[in-house]
Amino acid sequence: MTIDIQANSIELGETIIKIDGLNKWYGQFHVLKDINLDVKRGERIVICGPSGSGKSTLIRCINRLEVHQEGSIVVDGILLTEDTKHINDVRREVGMVFQHFNLFPHLTVLENCTLALIWVRKMPKKEAEEIAMRYLERVKIPEQSQKYPGQLSGGQQQRVAIARSLCMNPRVMLFDEPTSALDPEMISEVLDVMVGLAEDGMTMLCVTHEMGFARKVANRVIFMDEGQIVEQNEPEAFFNHPQNDRTRLFLSQILQH
Amino acid sequence: MTDRVRIPLHRDPKARAIAIQLIALSLVVYGAYSLFQTTVGNLVARGIQTGTSFFDEVAPFNIGFSPLLDFKLGESTYIEVFFIGIQNTILVSILGIVAATVLGFIVGVVRLSPNWLASKVALCYIEIFRNVPLLLQIMFWNFAIFLPSLPAPKNSIEIGSFYLNARGLHMPTPIIDNSSGFILWALTLALLTFGLFIFARRAKVRFEETGRRLPVFSINFFAFVFCGFIFYKICGSPLAFDIPELGRFNFKGGGQLPLPLFSLWFALTVYTAAFIAENVRAGIQSVSHGQTEASHALGMSRRDTVRLVVIPQALRVIIPPTISQFLNLTKNSSLAVAVGFEEIVAVWAGISLNQTGQALIIIAMTIAVYECLSLLTSAFLNWYNRRIQLSEL
Numbered sequence: 324m325t326i327d328i329q330a331n332s333i334e335l336g337e338t339i340i341k342i343d344g345l346n347k348w349y350g351q352f353h354v355l356k357d358i359n360l361d362v363k364r365g366e367r368i369v370i371c372g373p374s375g376s377g378k379s380t381l382i383r384c385i386n387r388l389e390v391h392q393e394g395s396i397v398v399d400g401i402l403l404t405e406d407t408k409h410i411n412d413v414r415r416e417v418g419m420v421f422q423h424f425n426l427f428p429h430l431t432v433l434e435n436c437t438l439a440l441i442w443v444r445k446m447p448k449k450e451a452e453e454i455a456m457r458y459l460e461r462v463k464i465p466e467q468s469q470k471y472p473g474q475l476s477g478g479q480q481q482r483v484a485i486a487r488s489l490c491m492n493p494r495v496m497l498f499d500e501p502t503s504a505l506d507p508e509m510i511s512e513v514l515d516v517m518v519g520l521a522e523d524g525m526t527m528l529c530v531t532h533e534m535g536f537a538r539k540v541a542n543r544v545i546f547m548d549e550g551q552i553v554e555q556n557e558p559e560a561f562f563n564h565p566q567n568d569r570t571r572l573f574l575s576q577i578l579q580h
Numbered sequence: 581m582t583d584r585v586r587i588p589l590h591r592d593p594k595a596r597a598i599a600i601q602l603i604a605l606s607l608v609v610y611g612a613y614s615l616f617q618t619t620v621g622n623l624v625a626r627g628i629q630t631g632t633s634f635f636d637e638v639a640p641f642n643i644g645f646s647p648l649l650d651f652k653l654g655e656s657t658y659i660e661v662f663f664i665g666i667q668n669t670i671l672v673s674i675l676g677i678v679a680a681t682v683l684g685f686i687v688g689v690v691r692l693s694p695n696w697l698a699s700k701v702a703l704c705y706i707e708i709f710r711n712v713p714l715l716l717q718i719m720f721w722n723f724a725i726f727l728p729s730l731p732a733p734k735n736s737i738e739i740g741s742f743y744l745n746a747r748g749l750h751m752p753t754p755i756i757d758n759s760s761g762f763i764l765w766a767l768t769l770a771l772l773t774f775g776l777f778i779f780a781r782r783a784k785v786r787f788e789e790t791g792r793r794l795p796v797f798s799i800n801f802f803a804f805v806f807c808g809f810i811f812y813k814i815c816g817s818p819l820a821f822d823i824p825e826l827g828r829f830n831f832k833g834g835g836q837l838p839l840p841l842f843s844l845w846f847a848l849t850v851y852t853a854a855f856i857a858e859n860v861r862a863g864i865q866s867v868s869h870g871q872t873e874a875s876h877a878l879g880m881s882r883r884d885t886v887r888l889v890v891i892p893q894a895l896r897v898i899i900p901p902t903i904s905q906f907l908n909l910t911k912n913s914s915l916a917v918a919v920g921f922e923e924i925v926a927v928w929a930g931i932s933l934n935q936t937g938q939a940l941i942i943i944a945m946t947i948a949v950y951e952c953l954s955l956l957t958s959a960f961l962n963w964y965n966r967r968i969q970l971s972e973l
Contacts, residue, residue, distance in 0.1 A: 388873050415879040425874035429892045438888065439878035441791065448788035484874075491878060 335542075336364030339495060339526055340385060345394035347380060354380050355391070356550040362495070367527045369537040369558075372547035373573060378530045381547070382497045385528070386417045399494055415443060418488030422500040424480045426472035426487070432459065433468040436487045444491070451490075458486040462516050478509030485516055496520065498529040532577060538562060546570045619940070634936045635659040641931055643922050645838050647671065661932055665924035666949055672841060672923060673910040673953070676848040680909060681902075683853035688860025702857065709854040715915050717851055722843035722919040730839070733830050741823045743831060748838040750824035750831040761818030768811045776800045840921035844913065852909045856902055863898035864890060896969050903961040907954045914950075924949055 340362040347355040354377045362368060370378045383389040384396060387403050387410050396403045398413045427435050436455035440446045446454075459465045462482035464475075472480055481501055488496060498517065502510045514536050521527060521540045531537070537544050537558055544561040546554045546569075554567045565571045589595045623630060639661045642653045646664045650656075691702035709717070727746055736743040736750070743750040756762045783796045812818075824834030867890050875885040914925040929946045933939055 386877055388877065411879050411881065414877060417877075419874075419877040421870060421874060421877075423870055425868075425870040427871065427874070427889055427893075429896075438875075439880055442884050442888065443879045443881075445791040447791045450791075487878070 335366055338362065339364045339399055340528075341395075341397045342385075343395045345381075345384065345391055345396065347377075347384065347389065347391045347393075354550050355384070358394070358550075358552060360545075360552065362526065362528065364494075364526055365524045366543065367521050367525075367541050368529065368543045368545060369541040370528065370530045370545045370547060371532060371534075371537070371573070371577075372553075376547040377550040378547050379499050382419075382499060382528050382530055385495075385497060386414050386419055388419075411443075415491060416493055417495045417497060418491060418493035419497045420481070420484050420488055420499065420501045422504050424472070424477075424484045424504075426480055426484055428472050431469055431471055432464070432475070432483050435472065435483060436490045439487075439491055455486070455490055458489045459483070461489070461519070462486045463512075476509060477505045478512045481505065481509075481513045482516055485513075485520075489520075495526045495528070498527065498531065500530050500532075502531065502533055534562070534578065546573065548573070623940070628937065630938065630940050632941065634938055635662075637936075639932065640935065643927060645836070645841065645922055647835070658932055658936065662924075662928050662945065665922065665926070665928040668841075668921065668927075669910070669913055669923040669949070670953070672845055672848070672913050672916070672921065675845050676852065676909050676913065677906050679845070679849040680852040680856055680905070683849060684856025684902075684905075685860055687853060687857035688864070691857060691861045692864055706854045706857050709850050710858070714847065714851050714912055715918055718844060718847040718915055718918055721847050722840065726839055726843055726846075733826065736826070736831075741821070741834075743824055743826075746839060747830065748836050748840075748842065750834050750836050752821040752823045753835040754819045755822055756818065757820035758816060758818040761815045765811055765815040765818055768815070769808060772804065772807055772811070776803060838921065840916065840919040843919050844916045844921050848909050848912060851912075852905050855905050855908075859898050859901045859905070860894070862901075863894035863896075866897045867893045892968070896965075899961065899965045899968070903958050903965070906957055906961070910953055910957065911950055 338361050340360070342358055342360040345355055345358040345360075346353070358381060360381075370381065372378050380389055384391050385398060399416050401409050401413050401416075403409060403413060426432075427438070430438065433452060433455055436458065437448065437451040440451035440454060441448060444451075456465055456468065459468055462485055464479055464482055464486075467475060467479060467483075472483065475483065485501075501517070502513050505513065510533070514533060517527070517529070517536070518540055527540075529536075529541075541558050543555055544558050545552055546561070546565075546567070548569050554561070554565065554570045556566075561570075562574065565574055636657050636659065638654060639656055639658050643651045643656075643661065643664055646667065649660065649664050649667055651660065651664055687702050687705055690698050691706065693699050693702075730744065730746040731737065733743075733745045733747060736745040741752045780796050780800060783794045787793050822833050822835075824831040824836075871889055871893065872885055875889045876882075880889070913923055916923045917926050917930060920926065924946060929942055933942045936942070
């Protein structure tokens with residue numbers, strides 16, 4: 324990556340996500356233990372931690388793909404409850420990119436991008452297609468718009484998935500291990516797109532093990548283990564002077580190669 | 581230097597394949613030849629003349645139910661019996677396929693419902709009707725349920741000019757009373773249909789241009805029914821109705837849906853729907869949960885997610901095995917013999933064969949009919965299947 328963003332170089336705005344005393348169980352298993360997290364507008368947060376530590380579950384709670392049992396989550400002033408209207412309102416504001424892309428295989432790349440614009444935003448088809456093409460250009464694959472997802476490489480599919488989320492003009496983007504299902508040579512094309520997003524001031528929460536990305540882009544790195552936030556800090560401090568033993572162990576394991 | 585390595589013939593896969601195929605082919609040819617010889621020999625020994633000459637003989641029995649082709653006792657010939665048999669087989673198959681598809685789809689979706697009770701009811705339905713032999717089910721509905729619970733013709737249940745009794749449903753049939761008025765009405769209906777078609781096209785264009793949607797289906801449906809009725813009155817009510825009347829023993833006039841047709845249709849529907857429901861369940865479950873999550877994450881409603889994301893993908897898994905169920909239903913309609921519905925096996929391979937003794941040709945023709953129906957059905961559905969399957973490499 325050539326672009327380097329100085330941490331804190333962008334002025335951070337008001338709180339956009341506020342998580343208070345969040346607890347979640349899968350049956351008997353306590354996945355998230357008393358999580359408190361505030362995210363400011365324009366903030367770029369990288370969440371890392373060993374597998375099973377609850378990182379994915381945490382960001383999936385933010386657009387209620389997972390239901391939490393205790394605590395409160397407020398996104399852009401909307402409290403997440405059972406109320407389906409509130410849930411849909413939040414989901415319109417929050418884009419999500421999945422590890423396995425989850426593109427709709429029966430629709431073309433362009434149709435993948437316009438589907439929600441047409442059926443959620445009730446937008447005319449032509450206008451929706453213009454917006455979709457704009458974002459496909461931004462992720463540098465406008466020429467693939469008429470193809471089906473199965474005809475694209477993993478990296479291209481993930482870029483389409485990012486464009487599909489961006490079409491809804493979200494205020495927050497959630498990334499759930501966006502590069503872990505990709506071949507090594509395709510990781511950078513996806514990370515480049517994400518860096519570009521960060522430069523434009525998008526609020527991002529990203530679960531990833533790409534520590535180079537975290538160093539360059541994040542203004543906060545969060546380390547989770549066993550359902551708790553163990554440590555959080557600015558990337559320089561986080562990587563160079565980790566405070567907690569578990570953080571040190573984790574970093575030594577993923578950085579030693 | 582040798583550029584080819586010699587392989588002994590019995591280890592050369594190509595030579596082995598040719599040898600095996602030659603042996604198999606000669607066995608099949610020998611089998612067919614000896615079958616033919618035996619048949620011809622037996623026919624000659626018994627002095628049976630095979631041929632199609634009996635086609636034009638008058639059939640000495642009555643056929644009670646034939647909605648489209650006319651049958652007159654003492655005038656109609658055997659070949660007409662054959663076509664009436666085909667007609668009735670096709671009729672009950674189409675009715676059964678439509679009903680079984682609708683019911684199967686509903687049960688399959690309910691089976692996956694998060695509601696515990698609904699899901700278990702669907703499960704019971706599937707396990708009961710899938711596991712009991714169809715012949716037993718047909719006889720159960722006809723002889724144990726419908727026949728005893730419906731009254732004799734004298735005490736028919738009366739709904740308007742419709743009469744329901746143990747022989748079936750008697751109903752009025754339309755007769756063209758005023759032919760110029762009828763033609764006028766038919767023309768206005770054709771124009772109306774065309775107009776509504778144009779409207780639907782316009783509504784689609786408008787949706788793509790402005791994003792606003794109209795309930796096209798309900799508008800068209802009510803417009804068709806309402807305007808159709810108004811035009812009917814304007815054209816001077818060109819239809820008269822032949823209303824069934826109770827005679828000494830039975831109803832005269834009007835049309836009749838015989839009880840055996842209903843029992844057969846009902847049994848075929850509930851039996852086949854159980855299998856289709858399982859196909860539907862498997863199809864929906866084959867769509868990965870990630871697809872639903874991605875759609876929800878975009879803010880799509882549950883209904884739009886099912887309609888635009890899940891069902892189109894599930895159909896690709898649902899259709900191929902469901903084609904087999906349609907074919908099964910068509911072939912299973914031959915069990916009508918048990919309740920006396922007059923489809924091809926009952927009237928052609930049954931009564932006609934007994935009367936004429938022409939087993940060879942009659943059985944061959946019956947086989948050919950099922951073969952054709954099955955091939956036509958699967959050809960049509962395979963075409964449809966290819967159309968929806970073209971994407972996704």
